[in-house]
Amino acid sequence: METTTPLLAVDVSARYADGHDVLRRVRVTVERGEILGLVGQSGSGKSTLALAILGLLTAKSGKIAGSVQLMGRELMGLRPREMRELRGREIALVLQSPLSALNPALTIGAQLREAWMAHDPEKQHWLKQAREGLRSVSLPDTDDFLARRPSQISVGQGQRVLIAMATMHRPALLIADEPTSALDMITQAEILELFAKLNQAYGMAILYISHDLASVSTICHRIAILHDGEIVESGKTEELFRAARHPYTQQLLSSCPHILAEPPKEEDMDENLWPTAPAGVLQGALHSHTYHDCGR
Amino acid sequence: MKAFRTLGLVLLAAVMTLTAMAQSAGELRFCLRSEPRTFDPLLVSDEASDTVRYLTGGVLVRINRQTQTLEPELASSWKVSKDSRSISFALRDRIFYSDGSPFTADDVAATVKRMMAPETHSPMADAFGAGGEKTDIKVLSPTRVTITFAAPIAGLDRLFDEVAIVSSRSPRKEMAALGPYYVADHKAGSYVYLRRNPNYWKKDSSGQAMPYIEAIRLDIQANRDIELLRMQRGEIHLINSLDAEYFDRLKSINPSLVYDAGPSLDSEQMWFNQVPNAPVAAYKLKWFRSSNFRHAVSMAINRADLARIVFGSHAQPAIGPVSPANKFWFNRKLRPTQYDTGVALRQLQQDGFRLNGGVLRDREGHAVEFSVITNAGNKYRERMATMIQQDLGKIGIRLNIVTLDFPSLIERIAEKFNYEAALLGTVNAGLDPNEQMNMWLSSGENHQWNPRQKSPETTWEAEIDRAMKAQSQLSNPMKRKVYFDRVQEIVVREAPFIYLVNRNALSAISTSIRGAAPVAMRPQAYWNIERMSLTDGKKVH
Amino acid sequence: MKLLRKLAWIILLTVAALSAMASVLSTSGYATQFREETSAAPSRQHWLGTDELGRDRFARLLYGTRISLGLAPVAALLATALAAAIGGGAGYLGGRWQRGMTVMIDLFLCLPWLFLLVIARAMLPLNVSPMVSVLVTFGLLGALGWAGPARVVAASVAALRDSECVLQARAVGTTEWRILLRHIFPRLLPILSAQFLILVPVFVLSEANLGMLGLGVAEPLPSWGSLLREMESLYGLTSAPWRLVPLGLLMLVVNSLQLVMGDEETSA
């Protein structure tokens, strides 16, 4: 597939106020409709990269240099207002913990409303969109659910709400920063499935960030390994698993004994690990190399 | 006015206690309200030091606090010269300080010399006039001494009531006492312990040596509530001066403890700012400078109510500048200012004021409204002001009450003259009009309503000036009183100070004290300490 | 809980209604001195007796309530609003701004306020009507009371600003204004209302203290401060327990306020 411009092309260095370099010329590209897994251990700079892409590093008093291009458009140097208009509409973010990412003082409805109205000031649209968003993540779209507060729903439901919020505007790119790390195994699988589904249904590209190679491997088309602020290796999932070159990647692989060198087949799925995972979907995600055109 | 130095100062209370222990059955206890600043009798400027001086100092002559007449002490006789410049003392013989050193005319000479020396900075030197170095002291014999001052001093002999004679020989200096007690122990912040002076010269009519009480423990206690509590519990024997509220409180617990000695020498008064260039509206100054206006205000104030309600009847409506408690100098011909709003209004009408719809207006139509300042935190003054507010409201005057902290109050009345009326008090320690010279002379610093005048601005102030100067140049008290009576009449008529009440001298005295006879003059409760004794009882009451 | 809250509302409304109707309810004005009946015990004529100058305590309590409970919350609201604006602004801007403001607040809190207020009083004109003195007093309290709460607010806002949920809100493209309005301010409300509730009785008591310094409500106007000041001596209280009524009422009102506001937070 030769497309002229990738969806996202990043080449950045970043540091925080304390002066130490967190990212050193990190080069990442995400193609349209692709799920790219970004894997690295805690502290390697994954979240920093996510924030750098979204232009939110300055809010954490971080500094960024280099280039972030979305569909060929340079985002570095955009005015804060232009950057804000991109966020949630073109690039969205799902954070790790719904407990802390959802505002405890606002109802689910109110948060969906905020998310919608950030890019559509028309008051009457939001409810319809909110219900649709909830349905798309398999949540009830009832008034009762909309009126609940984050404390009144489960963590898994919370994560779905976050995903609904992030995908309401059908962004071209969804950045999911360790979206399953706070979940139990069963819920993890459900959420992974949801991402795969969204990817398929809307052709939404996903930058899937995780410290866990195992979970990434199930849905990602390509994987990039971030180690200590640098991309040490990247490639198609099967290739990476088959022939990891970088010692760090090899180390990662060896620490996940259940990950096969071969891409997983349906019958190889660890039923204990993914007891409720609808294997077809997972498989579809893994084996489909058909990149959907994600023009909106 | 000397008053302002001591205004707001807490009066010293003195109480004596009997302890449970047998050997100290003769110990009296009372409280000092602050640490004495000095034991040097020539440097006394605070109440606590004054108490110690009164109890330990030997003086040549003493004003009898009851009769208010001057009596011989260490001097058996004295004579003031015709020109009131010099005084000769004949001293008693064979008198010794508490440490055994003999008392002679040299001690008197040394004491007066040191008091008058400018480098001593004795607060008492002022009263003896300027030119301290020119004081001439002649010791004629060990028992005869003549002191000649630079200028005539009216009432010269009475001034020696405060001059405690310090030994010129004793190595203990001022700690060697000639008075009934000496300082035996002192723990800063805690107590002063006095012991009976074994060498005290006085004996009673039956020949028994005085004083009768063995020792006095002065506990330093600033909190009056605690003082009162200790009095209730019998831990102290007396409280020298109580205010009306505490008096009534103690009375309700034990009526036999409290003693109301009638009006004191102190007064509470209100006055208007009459300083011609004061930063006050011109039309208001015109009111304030009118004696009709002032007198009308004076008549519109119900003094009887002030005394009854604010002070629980422990005060008397003031008649004039001198309290009736000042037996000799009070002008008995003066009548109390009548409370009569009708007459007050008529007097105001003479000045063109009209009462219309409850508002008094002057000739030009200005509504009569003014503020009175008083010191914040003084309940009695705040209450008096509130009552006066209602009284004046009856003749259509609106009074605004402003309470200020003491420094800003003084700044306003003494420096900036940025006030309209003030309500304060005068504390009179002495009896003699000469002590009030600075208040009555129009050139005086403490001529509060219009101080430091180059020449008297009104005829009545000129007349006061003349009378005050005339009396100060005479030595015959009866002749002096003629002039001072006149001054009192003028002050009442012109009302530069509107005298409100004289507080009563209130004290608390344990029933185990014999011989107590509280009076109006300071120190009210223990002035006759040498004649006081304790009953044997171990409990105080 | 519900019942208590209802009761609190009833108490607040009753107190408000009573003090609003002070002129109808009290048989005599708050300033009239019944000089033949000073320090009287409660009677049919004077329900709470009279004070030292013979003024009807009940009337003074009603009018005093109107003044103090009317103005202390206004002053507290002013102080809380200032705290929210200054503390919130500094906390939200963070970094240099927050450090600057912290220094400023520390300085502000270090100032000898009583002394400065006394000086301020000394500079005010003397002929101000009692009503103006009341407004000035509570205005000053409101204008000066913000510093402590501002520090609390700044810290909370800084924490909220760095929180995940604000990051999430930013990531969906919410504007800074909306973030302040929808995400930060509502979560600040419990803190602000707690600060407000602390300030109300503090201001009532400060007014009492200021009164002793010559600031505060001028005679003959009553205020809770002047009513509370009468309680200085324990002695007077034991012999005249009805004097405790103002204190009781203050506590009742503050508690009711707490109940009413506390409940609102959790159900809003």
Ligand SMILES: Nc1ncnc2c1ncn2[C@@H]1O[C@H](COP(=O)(O)OP(=O)(O)O)[C@@H](O)[C@H]1O
């Ligand atoms: N706000 C910040 N200020 C300073 N250093 C930070 C900040 N956030 C993260 N870091 C540091 O940057 C590095 C990368 O952090 P992060 O991007 O959060 O890693 P990851 O998401 O891979 O766990 C870590 O060493 C972390 O300590």
Ligand SMILES: [Mg+2]
């Ligand atoms: Mg992270």
